[in-house]
Amino acid sequence: MTSRNFPKAVLFDLDGTLLDSAPDMAAAIDAMRAARGQPPMPLADLRPYVSKGARAMVAAAFPQVDAAERERWIPEFLDHYQRELGRHGAPFDGIEAMLAALEQAGTVWGIVTNKPEYLARQLMPVLGWEQRCAVLIGGDTLSARKPDPLPLLVAAERIGVEQRECIYVGDDERDILAARAAGMPSVVALWGYRLDEDDPIAWQGDVMIDEPAELAFPAAWPGPR
Template sequence: MPTHTFPRAVLFDLDGTLLDSAPDMVAAIDAMRAARGQPPMPLEQLRPHVSKGARAMIAAAFPQVDEPQRESWIPEFLSHYERELGRHGHLFDGIDAMLAALEAAGSTWGIVTNKPEYLARLLMPVLGWEQRCAVLIGGDTLARRKPDPLPLTVAAERIGVDPAQCVYVGDDERDIQAARAAGMPSVVALWGYRLDGDDPVAWQGDVMIQAPAELIGAAAWPLPR
């Protein structure tokens, strides 16, 4: 019977998995609303949309605006978000200890996010991860992004690990779909952002974890494929 050990490598989604970035994104949305004479929105109203990206955030904040108009506002959102980056958000409880446990076990870790790469890279010095994060791939780094498996397979290649020996951790269905297509074991991060209609059981990840602290022990991680 296989013995549980820490994975050789772990790739993480960023927003809603490692980082509670909702406050930064809501600050960006509120700046857009203020420019249009509208009041701020409650954090809890926008929070479930964060892992769906800029388009979903704008749609939730401006439901009366048609899609082409919302699409044209994405650069404005990203500009506001860049100014708010790292000012309000924070790591989820237990992330620091979990990453330290991986590093102590000799595991390599990196980030595969659908956030634009330049924004993700701006966060690395803020979080103190410039030397710790072995690979970072954003939503615009490659020709395709999650749920396509390409970002995960390229990340594994860059750190020299077979996808089957690497675990992907994410809080959105696209994360689990990408991992499955890449042949990579997956962890559903239940502490992240979800809409009311989301059913993480239906995503069929290898394991579902309630809190990052559970991943401090090797036994919680899925076995290699």
């Protein structure tokens, strides 16, 4: 069932949903590989892991390294990534038009990401979203992160919208699980980052959307629960 109007509020995942940040992540990984005498990692090989987080990307880049040792490398990855932040990536095609359509309709929008909050906040002025994004919650903002529903529930509370009137958009199964647990309708962003074994149909989101430009039209959005 779809709505004839835009949603009252929309919360978005960041990496792989609003932002094609894989090139920034790849630059960070390549800096780590270069420091260890290894060649760059092909972007296409890293891209599917971006929405899985820093640990998944470091594991993909250094599969031969013990997991405990890789864990000690996470701060190094984040340091490199902070230096590359916003230098190579950009919003996916159609994102700006979609956000403009939401804003024109009076829809409030915000971001709930598992990226550390300090990194997500540094991106906002780079993207021109600092004044437009009504709420920003990172993976370390609260005591829990997605797929726990807490970040989505707190985000809805902060913008003053009931969760059933707030839609969550994400490209990873954790996003859809969090939305369902929070009582929010969900949109599966099929343009994002996925592993070959991922099955977005099995996630059972309310709707699946191929391209951001589709969400510039109200009929594409699910209605309230």
